[in-house]
Amino acid sequence: MEHLKVGDLTLTWLNGGVTHMDGGAMFGVVPKPLWSRTYPHNEQNQIELRTDPILIQVDGKNILIETGIGNGKFSDKQKRNYGITEEASLIENLSQLGLTTKDIDFVLMTHMHFDHASGIAKWEKEELVPTFENATIYTSEVEWNECKNPNIRSRNTYWEQNWKPIEHQVSTFKEMVEVVPGIEMHHTGGHSDGHSIVTISRNDEYFIHMADLMPTHAHQNSLWVLAYDDYPLDSIFAKEKWVKLGLEKQAWFIFYHDYKYRALKWDQAGREIVQEVLRSELPTT
Numbered sequence: 296m297e298h299l300k301v302g303d304l305t306l307t308w309l310n311g312g313v314t315h316m317d318g319g320a321m322f323g324v325v326p327k328p329l330w331s332r333t334y335p336h337n338e339q340n341q342i343e344l345r346t347d348p349i350l351i352q353v354d355g356k357n358i359l360i361e362t363g364i365g366n367g368k369f370s371d372k373q374k375r376n377y378g379i380t381e382e383a384s385l386i387e388n389l390s391q392l393g394l395t396t397k398d399i400d401f402v403l404m405t406h407m408h409f410d411h412a413s414g415i416a417k418w419e420k421e422e423l424v425p426t427f428e429n430a431t432i433y434t435s436e437v438e439w440n441e442c443k444n445p446n447i448r449s450r451n452t453y454w455e456q457n458w459k460p461i462e463h464q465v466s467t468f469k470e471m472v473e474v475v476p477g478i479e480m481h482h483t484g485g486h487s488d489g490h491s492i493v494t495i496s497r498n499d500e501y502f503i504h505m506a507d508l509m510p511t512h513a514h515q516n517s518l519w520v521l522a523y524d525d526y527p528l529d530s531i532f533a534k535e536k537w538v539k540l541g542l543e544k545q546a547w548f549i550f551y552h553d554y555k556y557r558a559l560k561w562d563q564a565g566r567e568i569v570q571e572v573l574r575s576e577l578p579t580t
Contacts, residue, residue: 296388297557299547299572302498306549307350308557308574309388311363311414315341315378320522321510333513335554341378343554344510345574346410348385350392353497356475357394358401360493360504361551362414362426368456369413383414385426399427401474404434405506406490407442408452411551416460423460433474435482436467438489448525449487483508483537485530486521492537501546502558508534510552512559512568538565 299306318340322330327340336342351358363383373379389395404412415432416423434442442453443462458465466472473479477496484490486507495502507523508530509515517534520527541548542565549558553574560570 305352310384311346312383323522344552365414402432412457435489483533501544
């Protein structure tokens with residue numbers, strides 16, 4: 296597990312599993328000769344996308360951003376389609392930190408797509424129950440409504456098995472919510488209509504989790520948006536706003552999906568990486 300500690304704030308990346316998705320879909324209209332210079336792919340043109348939740352520990356609270364892909368939630372066909380080669384080890388990771396699922400106070404769901412929300416519930420015998428039984432789960436009001444009432448496109452990623460078991464734990468917000476002092480969720484739209492990002496202001500440092508507006512470091516360019524985005528122009532406008540702010544503040548950008556970087560800082564021009572936290576085990580392809 297990789298850690299980033301700043302003052303009284305500690306970030307730890309847990310193992311939520313891994314998917315491999317089509318590189319063309321992940322970079323939209325960007326030609327492969329461009330995106331392939333910045334992010335590696337395998338012989339099937341798939342790129343590795345971690346699904347590793349970020350544990351925030353501060354003020355005696357344990358806060359989880361996203362929940363990974365869980366365990367036993369995918370058929371063999373789905374595993375092939377989504378390139379799943381590893382499922383989650385969240386419970387084992389928490390145990391190594393002296394914690395259990397009962398110790399998680401808040402779960403921040405930037406959106407409820409299956410690759411973010413499949414770890415939110417777990418199987419107990421034949422029943423799906425909340426993974427984090429004592430947590431308050433935050434997501435935007437728009438996202439929560441859509442995940443329960445998906446349309447012909449979004450029903451492929453909003454699954455009842457992920458929202459139904461935890462609906463009694465959910466707290467929604469409209470534009471912004473401050474979960475604890477300095478940790479905020481902001482509704483942005485773009486990737487999904489209800490998509491949100493997370494910002495942290497603590498110890499004279501600023502952190503931004505752009506979620507799937509910028510799923511990897513290679514998506515920094517505001518025009519490099521996903522073919523999966525429901526509202527790509529909203530993604531572009533949100534990236535223009537928040538990446539610019541992050542660069543001005545010399546923010547840490549923290550990632551859930553990136554194969555290589557857990558967190559990094561760019562210079563104010565956004566050209567050079569000046570600080571980084573790397574995954575300890577990088578893929579060989």
